[in-house]
Amino acid sequence: MELIDKDEILFYISKETIQYEALEKIGRYLTEDELEIAKEGLEWGLMTDIDSVYNTIFFEMIQKA
16 A cells, blocks of 8 residues: 655645746736735635535546546
């Protein structure tokens, strides 16, 4: 039986990633205040419909089994 690392990160968005996206989309890096707004927006957006995301993941896994 394979040991599972319960603390392994499965999805990660770093400040570097946000800054890269900001530079691409608005042509500049974000301030610390703007990074905090981005963090709140990411948390809200990713958690708003997490049940649909999980359901889709599990459906896809069952279909491929």
